Amino acid sequence: MLPFTEKIQRTLAFHKMVKPGDHLVVAVSGGPDSVALLYALNRLQSEMVLRLTIAHLDHGTREGTSAEDAEFVRKTAARLGIPVVVERRDVPGACAKSGMSFQETARTIRLKFLESVREQVSAQKVAMAHTADDQAETVFINLLRGGGPRGLGGMRPFRGTLIRPLIDCTRKDVMEFLGKEGIEFREDSTNRDVQYLRNRIRMELLPYLEREYNPQVRQALQQTARILQWEEEHLNREAEDWFERLSREDPQKHQVILECEALKALPPALQARLVRLALERGRGNLRRVTFDHILKVLALLEPGQSGKVVSRARGLGCREGGPFPQDI
Template identity: 40%
Template sequence: MVMLDKVRQTIARWDMISPGMTVLVGVSGGPDSVALLDILVQLRDELQISLCVAHLNHKLRGPEADADAEYVKELAGRYDIPAVVEEADVAAYRKEHGLSMEEAAREVRYRFFARALGHAGADRVALGHQANDQAETILFNMIRGTGLAGLAGIPPVRGLYVRPLIEVTRREIEQYCTARGLNPRTDSSNLNVEYTRNRIRKELIPYLEREFNNDIVASLLRTGEICRGEEAYLEEQAAKSYRAVLRDKGNESITLNIAALMDLPLAIQRRVVRLAWAEASGSRGLAFLHVERVLALASRRNGASSLHLPGDIVAECQYDTLLFRASAYERGPFHFVYTLRVPGCTYIPELDVSLWTEIWQDFTVTNPGGFPANEAVVDYDRVKLPLKVRTRRKGDIFEPYGLKGRLKLKKFFINIKMPRRDRDQTPLVVDNRERIVWVGGQRIADFCKLTGDTRKVLFMRLLPGSPGFE
């Protein structure tokens, strides 16, 4: 079948899946995800993979959403595939965290996928994004203003997330569903043009097809393909240039040679600045405005000698060098201790971060590896309440997950090459025996890891800002 060949080629081209993997398939019940599941079922023996279905009921469409969940359960049963099905109050989450409905749904959904990865012991999450979604994303990014990365659109592979249908059109998927006798659900929210993406799909693209280019989707996909290749090349060149202009890389700072930086082409200058900031801050995505301010500083166009950047970073000109350093370094060490609300949220004003906790019942995760660095899961029954969050103390001992034995926390920090300036600002979650449960953003303790006997899980998540400004 043509569809199977196309998806097979996409999987191979982007090295999405390897033999022996367990693939978690995100299934909403709509045509894209239902087709994806059916295709992977047909290819699983050839690919030598196991499958698991994941579905999240967002509780936004009442009985319709409940019916979607039942449909997905039945579908998984028909294929004899295990399913992880949960529900979440996205509307409440949106209100609590001050997000748009689209942002809230996306954040809740990816948190669910992270949990489901662990639940299933899966290696990859396969999502149903297809070629039309790609075109709509490129157009959406273009409208907001973007660089090559935004014009490249949705990456076929991002970390553990893969998109086997990214080169298949919506029409091809609809035809496939008909030919296979599949009866996917219809999500009425996809018709609501209050959502920007729906308006692009239902109004803007048809208008562009009608008035300007009847093959606009193919044109946008071509643009994305071109930009993906050029973005990869420029990133490679920027990395080489960054190494060339790097004067010093210490525990406390990144130092660039200004003259060498300003001799680079402007496009590479911007990327080098982003790389330096990313390495200093541990974050990604420095906005264009901030990049331009750094370059103005380096060329002495704004008369300033330093400026503050997101991520608590200061860019500073020192003679012939441009220094990126943590502004917190100026403050020196500080100390705090707070009782942790379980479940709930504890704000740490010294760090301007919030530590959120949840308790998950009847959970059988054995693989916590699917969680990002700012999240952690531990066996609730193995820690002794009350829990506290505090800074390090002299003589702290840690039993890192995955390593045998205990060691001084200071030695652990040295082993992971944590800069000295960060050690006094790393939140430690400890139980009432002062055992370190989680070195925030780094690693949990081995004594409270999840096992096959785990039935109650403590989920922890660090987020910037106070609870009202997630």
């Protein structure tokens, strides 16, 4: 078995996540995964010529223990001699205003915070501590929610400025590394709260499947995610190519027009991707766009449907040779 830091170095190199001289913002919650990532990158920074800055967001939750997490991260940063940025956000308050779930609100705020720190310190990348176990859980969550290849591909090793150096490391790898090195970390009690779907999958469903069906179910899910990521990348490139040939855009009117006759000749998988691209380009995002909306548009390609408009798909409409409205 590869030593922990060597496994991370191999992941960084294989996915070309960093290059010599890069400045990384390391997202550190104080939990075992992020602390292990921090210590590993700290050991690798001389050899790989990296600079590190720690970023920690206090979510203002758990009756003051989040403030203790923040203080733990400050002390860890001082011990390692690494600059740190710690800020606090009222996530519960933002959640109440937005109407979104706490986890979705926290994720949105956290990503904005990390990106702001990256810009503030002029760093190239933000390193997050998602592990192979997180990947398996994510794939299962998306499966239960009816995700397509994109969702079942789980988390990408890197996307834009975000990188996930622990994506090939298991939670067991993390705990063994921390235990062997005698490294302290914080425990988040919410990670054991079974009201959250991810925690139920981690603590109940996956252990049951390992015990009763496949002891290697986590590895199987990770392998499935990697295969689907490769295939998704290929199909996305092909869809982009077809989109450039079959579409016309009017940015001022937020409209995208696809050539229906040419679209009909393509396989359903490409048809769906082109419709998604048209909606995304026209609206600027895919929020609240579901598979059902895509199917309603594709149904207009069937014989006898020319010129019809879908009227009940949250305002989504389409007509042969016409635009995809932006208001869903």
